[in-house]
Structures are given as structure tokens and as C-alpha cells.
Amino acid sequence: MNLFNKSHNLFICLVALMFSCRSIGELGNSRDKNKALNSNNAREVKMKSQNRFFDLLHTKLQLKIDLKNEKLQGEALLKLKPYANNVKQLIIDAKFMDINSVGLVIGNQKKALRFQYDSLQLEISLDKTYSNEEEFLIYIDYTSIPARIKDQDRGLYFIKKKKKDAYAYQAWTQGETDGASCWFPTIDQPNERCTQEIYLTLPDSLVSLSNGKLVYKSSNQDGTRTDYWKQDLSHAPYLFMIAVGEFKIIKDQWGDKPVWYYIEDEFSDYALDIFGNTPEMLSFFSELLDYPYPWGKYSQIIVRDFVSGAMENTSATVFFDGMLMTDKELLDGNYEDIIAHELFHHWFGNLVTCESWSHIALNESFATYGEYLWFEYKYGIIKAQELMLRNKRHYFEDSEFVQYPLVRHSYLTTDDVFDAHSYEKGAMILHFLRNYLGDEVFFTALKRYLKAHQFKSVETHELRLAFEEASGKDLNWFFDQWFFSHGHPIIDWHYEINNNEVLVYVEQTTSRTDVPLFHVPIDIKVKCIDTSYIDRLWLYTSDTVFNLNKSSEISFVNLDPFRTIPGILNKPVNHQVINDHWQYLDHVEDRINYLDVAMNLKETDADIFYNSMLDSSKQVTLKALSYYNENVFELTEKAIVRLKTLLTKDKPSEVRLKAARILLNTQNNRKEEFINQLAKDPSVIISNWALIKMSEYDTTKTLNIARQKQNTITLSEVFCVSEVFSKLGSIRDVGFYIKAMDTYSSWKLGRIMSDMSNYISIIEDKKVVDRLLNKVLDLKVDEGIYMSYIMSSLKETILDKYKKWYKGEVFKRKSALLDEL
Ligand SMILES: [Zn+2]
Structure with a gap:
């Protein structure tokens, strides 16, 4: 799973994961879980791996998805074998379902079994005592109704258009950590694994995705179709998935394995821009690990309103809709890190799985x-x-x-x-x-x-x-x-060069008083006049002095030159040494640290910033530009020339944007021309910035450009247009907000509605405000703190208008409508 937190994105998946149904209590196959779920005064207890009473060998699901009523009708056939001898009771995880019948399948016959169900687990009384040699087949006829599950993982999610009466147009699942048993009965633990078959019946007009291979599609007479998915290699239940919706499939290939991208039609032209490096990634990881990608195919799908950044369901990875990007946005950055993360999980996580969530680092650290x-x-x-x-x-x-x-x-x-x-x-x-x-x-x-x-x-x-x-x-x-202890070392060090020796003084403390000193192998790089070498030293104590023999003239010593120690390294840096050392700093982190120090030194030589503007690292360049941002008086002619160089098209957009911001201050009476030029820039972050800036010089032109862009599907441009209309818009721009409310949801909708509130405050037209209010009332708006904040601000804005426009009974009638918000 990917829980990224990117600075340019509001979507923080760590937060998105907060609705999980796992609670405290021994994670055993026992009733304790019930008590734990209902407990208000939760207490931290020791967790352990799930005890295994049965081995789940195979899962066959016959599923019928009902998008209108948001239900999943299912029959699960589970092939099991006991671990111990003489077992008669079977416990299966099945959360908040309607259980219609349970029994054994014997040949062509079904034999009903007695069971008890407490809405979390099914306790099934088997027909006899089973030995650990005997396999048996259980059927469970059930209905999954995710809407029943409040404030917890639902396992299966139905996504509707924003109109209140609309049917769901997408459905997708999220298993990790224990949401799988919300949509099919299973033993929902990471130390369980089985092979799978899924027969999924869905409206014939839609596309389905699941794990493994699509063996066949078969049309039914009632306008539905049944897709048969089969995975012969075993994996854990939390990796099972289905997704259904209006997707276009862009087909790619890795060797003889299909590599398909499922994406909304509007964005399908960009599927290869988003995912196109996947086959090369498959080759790279397969060769690096000397283990060819083992699963039958690799599909990636972008769904709406996903609960996390992405999820590595075996051979069918799901991504959040922030990845619905156009070629323009992809110029500014992409999510290839997440694509690599989910793919690497197919070895670390899916092929070899952590046995309990305590060992999740075996999945996530590797990914x-x-x-x-x-x-x-x-x-x-x-x-x-x-x-x-x-x-x-x-x-x-x-x-x-x-x-x-x-x-x-x-x-x-x-x-x-x-x-x-x-x-x-x-x-x-x-x-x-x-x-x-x-x-x-x-x-x-x-x-x-x-x-x-x-x-x-x-x-x-x-x-x-x-x-x-x-x-x-x-x-x-x-x-x-x-792995088994917390904290990290904090290492303060410096060195002195004397006539015959180099003394390296190292002081170790730790991140907290309860963290003992670390035993750390530290590389040390010694740069001599015409050569350099790396030695390894060992740090055990709080104060250590290393004596390096000085066989030749030493010009520089660096501790942990590759910056691999998972701790903090501090070295006193002063004005004199910054320029001398700069040429020896191999690592981006070292160069950024030196620039950080230089920023705070009074006698800083601006040359260090001037030179590092052309550093091979984007992050170092950005740090150097921060200096000019804060010290515009330092802008010499040669610095301006260099900033203009950075603004050229082959530099990263973030660098170009920062250079543009600084250069704007040097334009004097040519600012407008400068901004007009950048408003046409191919980079969206630059053209958006320029358009907002333009509103300070030429409101008519700004508004015209925003109107030309208003039908864009590029999300960051949508936000920019929304911001412009919120400040400069007229009644003719109301259609933009009406359409946006139909199109966007969650935080994206919230951001647009926040602008819409400002737009309403500058509009003096009763009909326009009524139209927007009616649209909001007709919306199925997501719940949540952020949205309720936006709604109350919107309410206040409209109420202010009504106070101005209406009196007496009319005011009462009109403002009563706002109570529904
Ligand atoms: Zn992950």
C-alpha cells in the first residue's frame, strides 16, 4: 500500500487509512475481537501472529454486483484442511453480511450446516470431526452490504455521480488490512494464502478487473455479463480484489504477459505517459532479484475516491485518482515512485508476505x-x-x-x-x-x-x-x-589536521534518553592531494577519537560520505571551509546541509549560491534559489543571467517556477510582458502562477484566458480557473461551478466549493445564487470535517446575500433552504 505525502498534493494517505475495523485484542480466531471492537477504554496489548486452525487452500467466488442497491450477492466455496486432528468447529471472518446459508459440498450435493453469526465471524459446526489429512469444501451463500459499515473499512466501495439519486458507476475493493472479509468470507489474516477463482456478474456495458487471468467473458440474457477470473498462484486474502466501472483498457505487454492500464476514457490518451515505464520496470526488478515477475499478468487501474494512495492487489494494482493526469501536468512531475512501490510489492508482500502486521516492514520497507x-x-x-x-x-x-x-x-x-x-x-x-x-x-x-x-x-x-x-x-x-529497537543515533563530529596525523572526533548521543548508544559501522572518506580512499570505522561509545595516519597531504575528510546511516550527522561548518569543501561533497544531502549553514552565516559568500544554481541536483538548485528569494538585493547581473538560463525549457518545472518568481522582481516596467509570456508556458504550474499574477495587471485578459481554459480536464488548471472566477468572475461563469460540482468529489470538490463561496460573495444576481444553491442541495456531498467547514462557510456567504436581498417572510422562506446544507 502506498501512503504517500507529497508536498504538492493534499492527499495524505496516512489519514485516509484511519477507518480500519481492526481494533485491539488478541488477533486470534476468537470472540475476543468482538469485545475489543466494542471496547471504549482500549488498552495496548501484545499482538501476535494469528493462530492457524485451518489451512484455506482455495477460494471460489460467484459474485453478482448490484450497483443500484450497492450490494454484492455472493456464494463462496472454500476448500479447507485442518491443522490439527479432531477438529469440529470452523471460524470464518465475514463482516456485517447477511448470511443466507452455510453448508458442505459433497460431490454434487449440498449439506446444510449449523452456524452462529455475530456480524464479524461465522462459527460453523462441521458435520463430523476432521483429521488434518482431510480436505473439505464449505459453501457460504451471503450478501455483502458495505453501506452498513460505518467509520471502518468497508472492503467494497461504490462510487456514485454526485447527484443524490444517481446509481454507482464504479465499485472497487480495498482489502488491507482486514477489509477483504467485508466482501467475501475468508480467514482474513496475512499468514493465510490460497489460490482463487472469481465469477463476477456485472452490467454488460462495464469493464471488470480482478486478480489473475481473465479466462472468459460470457453474456447473459438479462443484460449482464459474467467474467471469469482465475489465479493459480496462492496469495493472502487481503490482496484479493475486484473493480467494476466504465474504464478504457490500454494494452501493453511484457514478454508474453499482458500489462494493461485501466483508465477513464477522457484520460486514456495519457495512459502510456502515466504508466508507460511499467514493462521496463518489470524487466529491471525481475533481473535485479533474479526472479521473473511470477504473476500471470500485470494490470493497473485508476479509480475514483480511493481510500489510500495505491494498493498492490496481486496482478491488479489500484491507484487513487490524483494519477488521472494529462500530458501537461506530467511535464511538472509524475507518480512513478508509487508505480515502482506497488510493483516491487509483487515480490515483497505478495510473493513473500509478512506473517502478521507486526512485521509489515517486510512489505513496506522493501516497497x-x-x-x-x-x-x-x-x-x-x-x-x-x-x-x-x-x-x-x-x-x-x-x-x-x-x-x-x-x-x-x-x-x-x-x-x-x-x-x-x-x-x-x-x-x-x-x-x-x-x-x-x-x-x-x-x-x-x-x-x-x-x-x-x-x-x-x-x-x-x-x-x-x-x-x-x-x-x-x-x-x-x-x-x-x-528492526527490534526504536530510535536513531545523533552523531556530532569534526576533524583536525596536525603535522603527522588527522584526528576525527566523534560524539554519539541518541534520539531519546531511553535509546542506548548504537553500534555503528561508519565509512570515512579521506581526500588526499591526488587520490582518495574510504575506510570503515566502528562507533560504539559516546566519545571516540579516530587517528588517521597521514601518509600524504590530506585536503578533506568526510564521515558517512554516502549518507547511509539512519541517523543525524552534524558537523560544524564555517565561512572559510564552505567553498573549500564544496568540490568534495558527493552527496545531495551534504550539499544541501552546507547551503543551509551558508544561509545563516553573516559573511556568506554569494558565489556558493551562484555556483550551486547549476548543480546536478534539483533540490540543491532549489535551495540555492531560496537564498535569492530571500535576498533579492544580492541579485547581480551575472546572477540574473543565470536565473534566465534556469528558466529555459529543459530545467525541472519547480526550478523554472522559482527562477521566474525571483526574476519577476527584476523586471521593473516589463513585468506585464514577462507574465504574459509565462502564462503561455507549457508547464501547468508556471502558466497557472502567471495567470494568477496577471490578475494584478490585466483583469480582462486574465478572465478571458480563464474562460478559454474552463473546459480543461487538467486538475491543476481547473483549480486555477476556479480561483480566477472566485475573484473576477461574472454571472456568465456560473456554468463552470455547476459542471465542477458534477465532476469532482472529496477534497477536490471542497477546494472548488471554497472558491465558489468567494464567487457568490462577488455576484449580485439572485438567479445565479439560487441556481448554485439548488445544485448544492441536490449533491450527495461527502461527509467529513473539511467538507462541513466548507459548507458552513458557503452557508454564511449565501445568508449574507439573502439578508441584503430579502425581508420578512421571503427571507425566512429563502434562508430555511440553507438549513438543509
Ligand atoms: Zn506499500
Whole structure:
């Protein structure tokens, strides 16, 4: 699953995950779960792996989806085998369903069985005592009605057009962590796995997607069609999926395996721009891991209003609608990191699965590191370093509030483990381990781990053993510190060069008082006059002095030059050394840290910023530009020339935008011309910025351009048009908001309606306001704090208008309508 938090996107999936039905209590096959779900004074308890009483071997589902009534009619056939001898009771997870009948299938016959159902689990009394040699087949006839489930994972989600009486036009599922059992009966634990077949009946006009291969499609006489999906390789229930809707399929290929992209028709021209690197990614990961992508096909689908960033359902990954991007937006950035993340899960997570959510890092740390590996391979080390720096920042921000071990046996809900520890810190730790062991050992260990545990569930010690086997080294110390304990080291260091020696002073503290000192291998890079070398030192104590023999003239010493230690490194930097050291700073993080220090030094030499404007790292360039942003007086002629160079088309949009913002201040009486030019820029973030700026000089022109763009499907342009109309719009622009309310939902709708509230405040036309109010009343608006805030602001704005326009009874009648908002 991807829980990204990108600075340019409001969608924070960590928050989106907060509705999970997992609560505290022993996650056993027991009634304790009920009590836990109903408990108000929840207490943190030790979690453990699910006890296994039965092995689920195969799941066959006959499903009929009802988009009008938002129900799923199903019959599940579960092939099971007991673990122990003499078993007579079977417990199956099935949440908030109507259970119509339960029984055994014996040959062609069905034999009803007695069962009890408490809305979470089915307790089935088998017809006899079963031995662990005996397989049997259970049928469960059920109806899944997700609308019953409030404030928890629903498993199955129906997406409607925004009109109140509209039918759902999309349905999709989300299993992780335990939502799967909301739409089919199963043993809903990550240490369970089985093969699957799904017969899915849906309206003939729609497209379906599920795991595995589409074996056939068969039209029925009632206007429906049944699609038969089959997956022969076993996977965990949380990875099961179905999706139904109006999608266009763009077909790609990897070897003989179909690689298909499911996308709304309007965006289908851009499917290859969004997903086109997938076949190359499949080749890269398959070769790197020496394990060809094992699943029968790979499909990716973008659905509306997804509950997370993305979900790696086996061979059928679901993505959120922020990925519905046009070619214009893709010039400014893309979500290839998420695409890589979900694909890498198909080895780490789907092929080898964490046995309990306590070991989720075995899925998520690897998937997050998969992003790094792809960037390193495809775009080079600088981009990869920038990505790892983003990871570090997320983890360090998180660690200000909480510090957990990666393997966490105590948590309140399973959602708690999906955080910057399991994802970002885990990726940092894997990168550190790779640096410590070397590439050959690191990747050999991964290959062995995958082969040894394919189609099984694992815990973290199995990963340690794979690394120990490949390296010959004991790694308990490493795993104890990084996987089973919390916190990180803080290392303060400096060095002195004397006549015959170099002394490196290192002081270690830790991130919290309850975190003991770390045992850290540290690389040290020594730069001599005509050569350089890297040594490895070991840090155990709080104060260490390393004495480096000085065989030749040493010009620079750097600790942890590849910045792999998952901790904080501080080195005093002063004015004198910044320029001297700059040429030796190999890592993006070092260069950014030096610039940070330089920004705060009084005697800063502006040359450091001037030079780093052309750095190979986008992040370093942006940092250098911050200096000019804050110090416009430093803008020399040569700096202006360089800023103009940065504005050229081949630089990243963020860099170009920042350069444009600074250059605007140098334009004096040519600002309007400068802005007019940038309003035509192919980059959406630049043309949007310029259009908003233009409103300060030429409102008519701004409004005309916004009107020309009002039918765009490029989301960031929609927001820009909405902002312009909210400040400058007239009654003729009302159609834009009417259409937007039909098209968008969730936070996107909220943002547009917030602008609409401003638009209403500048409009003096009763009919226009009535039209907008009627539309809002006809909407099925999402609930939530954000939306209720927007609605109350809208209400106030309209009420102000009504107070001005109406009196007495008319006012009462009109304002009563607002109570429905
Ligand atoms: Zn993930």
C-alpha cells in the first residue's frame, strides 16, 4: 500500500487509512475481537501472529454486483484442511453480511450446516470431526452490504455521480488490512494464502478487473455479463480484489504477459505517459532479484475516491485518482515512485508476505526501497539520493512525535503500523545494510530470501537469516538495533589536521534518553592531494577519537560520505571551509546541509549560491534559489543571467517556477510582458502562477484566458480557473461551478466549493445564487470535517446575500433552504 505525502498534493494517505475495523485484542480466531471492537477504554496489548486452525487452500467466488442497491450477492466455496486432528468447529471472518446459508459440498450435493453469526465471524459446526489429512469444501451463500459499515473499512466501495439519486458507476475493493472479509468470507489474516477463482456478474456495458487471468467473458440474457477470473498462484486474502466501472483498457505487454492500464476514457490518451515505464520496470526488478515477475499478468487501474494512495492487489494494482493526469501536468512531475512501490510489492508482500502486521516492514520497507532502486537505475544516483533524503525527512519528522521499533508487537490498531517508520525508516535501514554488506551480498541475500520463502509468510528473523547466510556474518546486533529497537543515533563530529596525523572526533548521543548508544559501522572518506580512499570505522561509545595516519597531504575528510546511516550527522561548518569543501561533497544531502549553514552565516559568500544554481541536483538548485528569494538585493547581473538560463525549457518545472518568481522582481516596467509570456508556458504550474499574477495587471485578459481554459480536464488548471472566477468572475461563469460540482468529489470538490463561496460573495444576481444553491442541495456531498467547514462557510456567504436581498417572510422562506446544507 502506498501512503504517500507529497508536498504538492493534499492527499495524505496516512489519514485516509484511519477507518480500519481492526481494533485491539488478541488477533486470534476468537470472540475476543468482538469485545475489543466494542471496547471504549482500549488498552495496548501484545499482538501476535494469528493462530492457524485451518489451512484455506482455495477460494471460489460467484459474485453478482448490484450497483443500484450497492450490494454484492455472493456464494463462496472454500476448500479447507485442518491443522490439527479432531477438529469440529470452523471460524470464518465475514463482516456485517447477511448470511443466507452455510453448508458442505459433497460431490454434487449440498449439506446444510449449523452456524452462529455475530456480524464479524461465522462459527460453523462441521458435520463430523476432521483429521488434518482431510480436505473439505464449505459453501457460504451471503450478501455483502458495505453501506452498513460505518467509520471502518468497508472492503467494497461504490462510487456514485454526485447527484443524490444517481446509481454507482464504479465499485472497487480495498482489502488491507482486514477489509477483504467485508466482501467475501475468508480467514482474513496475512499468514493465510490460497489460490482463487472469481465469477463476477456485472452490467454488460462495464469493464471488470480482478486478480489473475481473465479466462472468459460470457453474456447473459438479462443484460449482464459474467467474467471469469482465475489465479493459480496462492496469495493472502487481503490482496484479493475486484473493480467494476466504465474504464478504457490500454494494452501493453511484457514478454508474453499482458500489462494493461485501466483508465477513464477522457484520460486514456495519457495512459502510456502515466504508466508507460511499467514493462521496463518489470524487466529491471525481475533481473535485479533474479526472479521473473511470477504473476500471470500485470494490470493497473485508476479509480475514483480511493481510500489510500495505491494498493498492490496481486496482478491488479489500484491507484487513487490524483494519477488521472494529462500530458501537461506530467511535464511538472509524475507518480512513478508509487508505480515502482506497488510493483516491487509483487515480490515483497505478495510473493513473500509478512506473517502478521507486526512485521509489515517486510512489505513496506522493501516497497519503499523499490522506489529508490528504480530511480537509481533509471534516473541516476542524484535522483535516488533526493528520494532517500525525502524519506529521511519524513521519518525524522515522525520521530519528533513517536519512536517505535520497526517490528512492533504492541499497537492499538493495525493502521498504526503503516507509518513513516515501516515505510521510510525501513527503506533507510535497508539502504544502510546494503552499504554495510556491499551490493553483491545484499542482492544475493534478497534472491535467497525470495526463493526460500516464495508463496509463504515470514517474520523478520527469516530476513536476518538470509542476510547471514549470504554474508557469513552474524547480524543479530544489526537487526536488534534497527528492526527490534526504536530510535536513531545523533552523531556530532569534526576533524583536525596536525603535522603527522588527522584526528576525527566523534560524539554519539541518541534520539531519546531511553535509546542506548548504537553500534555503528561508519565509512570515512579521506581526500588526499591526488587520490582518495574510504575506510570503515566502528562507533560504539559516546566519545571516540579516530587517528588517521597521514601518509600524504590530506585536503578533506568526510564521515558517512554516502549518507547511509539512519541517523543525524552534524558537523560544524564555517565561512572559510564552505567553498573549500564544496568540490568534495558527493552527496545531495551534504550539499544541501552546507547551503543551509551558508544561509545563516553573516559573511556568506554569494558565489556558493551562484555556483550551486547549476548543480546536478534539483533540490540543491532549489535551495540555492531560496537564498535569492530571500535576498533579492544580492541579485547581480551575472546572477540574473543565470536565473534566465534556469528558466529555459529543459530545467525541472519547480526550478523554472522559482527562477521566474525571483526574476519577476527584476523586471521593473516589463513585468506585464514577462507574465504574459509565462502564462503561455507549457508547464501547468508556471502558466497557472502567471495567470494568477496577471490578475494584478490585466483583469480582462486574465478572465478571458480563464474562460478559454474552463473546459480543461487538467486538475491543476481547473483549480486555477476556479480561483480566477472566485475573484473576477461574472454571472456568465456560473456554468463552470455547476459542471465542477458534477465532476469532482472529496477534497477536490471542497477546494472548488471554497472558491465558489468567494464567487457568490462577488455576484449580485439572485438567479445565479439560487441556481448554485439548488445544485448544492441536490449533491450527495461527502461527509467529513473539511467538507462541513466548507459548507458552513458557503452557508454564511449565501445568508449574507439573502439578508441584503430579502425581508420578512421571503427571507425566512429563502434562508430555511440553507438549513438543509
Ligand atoms: Zn506499500
